[in-house]
Amino acid sequence: HSVGIIGAPFSKGQSRDGVQLxxxxxxxxxLVEKLKGQGCxxxxxxxxxxxxxxxxxxTGRAKRPRAVGQANKxxxxxxRKIKSEGHACVMLGGDHSLAIGSIHGHAxxxxxxxxxxxxxxxxxNTPLTTPTGNIHGQPMSYLIHELRxxxxxxxxxxxxxxxxxxxxVVYIGLRDVDPEEQVKKPIHLSYDIDALDxxxxxxxxxxxxxxxxxxxxxxITEHICQTGLLSAVDMVEVNPKRGGTDNGVRSTVDAAVDxxxxxxxxxxxxxxxxxxxxx
Ligand code: ARG
Ligand code: MN
Ligand code: MN
Ligand code: MN
Numbered sequence: 001h002s003v004g005i006i007g008a009p010f011s012k013g014q015s016r017d018g019v020q021l022x023x024x025x026x027x028x029x030x031l032v033e034k035l036k037g038q039g040c041x042x043x044x045x046x047x048x049x050x051x052x053x054x055x056x057x058x059t060g061r062a063k064r065p066r067a068v069g070q071a072n073k074x075x076x077x078x079x080r081k082i083k084s085e086g087h088a089c090v091m092l093g094g095d096h097s098l099a100i101g102s103i104h105g106h107a108x109x110x111x112x113x114x115x116x117x118x119x120x121x122x123x124x125n126t127p128l129t130t131p132t133g134n135i136h137g138q139p140m141s142y143l144i145h146e147l148r149x150x151x152x153x154x155x156x157x158x159x160x161x162x163x164x165x166x167x168x169v170v171y172i173g174l175r176d177v178d179p180e181e182q183v184k185k186p187i188h189l190s191y192d193i194d195a196l197d198x199x200x201x202x203x204x205x206x207x208x209x210x211x212x213x214x215x216x217x218x219x220i221t222e223h224i225c226q227t228g229l230l231s232a233v234d235m236v237e238v239n240p241k242r243g244g245t246d247n248g249v250r251s252t253v254d255a256a257v258d259x260x261x262x263x264x265x266x267x268x269x270x271x272x273x274x275x276x277x278x279x
Contacts, residue, residue, distance in 0.1 A: 001040045001264045004087030005032070006078045007047035012067040013097025013136035016205040018241025022256075023047055023092035025240055029253045031260060038266050045082060048074050059154045062127035068135045069156025072101030076159070079105030079232065090260060093236030095205070096123055096136040099190045100160065103143055106188050106232045107163035113231070114168040114185040115143075118220055119192035120208040122171060126150045136237070140169065172220055173212055186231035189224055189263065193237050193256055203243030203252035214255065221262030233263050 007023030024047070035042050053067040062068075075091070079102050082089040091102045096119070107113050117123070117140065124140035125131070126147065141147050145162045168185060173195035194204045197211035212220075224230050235256050243249035258266075 004082035008094040010094040012064045013095040014134040018239040022238040060127035063133040075101030076105035083109045089232040091234045099139040118195045190234040201252040202248040
């Protein structure tokens with residue numbers, strides 16, 4: 001696997017401080033070295049930098065639309081470049097509003113995509129229906145063709161056109177684990193760490209009890225790796241300021257790294273050499 005990593009230290013798709021620390025925290029846990037250790041080629045494109053937006057009033061109910069629109073425009077261009085250079089793209093968030101730019105940039109490469117959304121939440125509220133106003137609860141609504149008429153004109157979103165068909169989206173972790181086996185298009189895996197149970201991954205802004213176990217969470221990544229169709233991954237919503245304890249933060253970050261390793265060929269018994277065939 002050839003992997004290109006882009007960090008997006010962005011938090012304005014929700015209101016809790018800390019999630020912008022995710023990219024550097026996941027790197028500090030050894031992601032690049034561990035991917036190389038299992039035979040991947042890795043290019044780290046570093047972190048995006050985001051400018052402050054002075055006045056950013058709500059549109060409909062959506063909060064901070066200008067900051068979110070601008071950050072996702074930058075991310076879309078970065079992902080598009082990484083894909084054009086031939087890598088599987090790993091986007092380290094940041095909050096889940098970043099799926100807007102990540103998926104858009106991936107889709108800009110031309111092929112129709114399928115999206116596997118692993119999350120406790122569906123993140124498909126529209127800017128008019130959102131109960132919280134947080135855009136991390138809305139990204140799917142901007143991306144799906146069928147919802148186009150439900151999305152108002154938003155400042156700094158004019159670059160964005162829907163690029164995903166509703167029938168090409170698979171949800172996992174809405175407390176029902178059933179990895180889709182019919183997917184034939186390149187896969188964009190968008191992994192919200194809050195899909196995992198809070199006992200395992202407490203360091204996140206919107207934890208929900210009854211989540212995936214470690215085994216279930218990793219199984220999804222291994223299964224998707226085995227399809228040979230994985231083309232881009234988001235790892236989002238790791239927030240070290242929400243974990244309670246150091247152990248809670250460490251276990252969350254370690255889980256994020258292990259999920260990413262699972263995406264790129266790690267098997268839980270330890271990675272075997274390339275010529276090893278499972279009997
Ligand atoms: N459904 C709630 C909302 O729309 C929570 C969304 C949480 N999303 C997330 N990416 N963690 O605000
Ligand atoms: Mn979530
Ligand atoms: Mn989410
Ligand atoms: Mn593989």
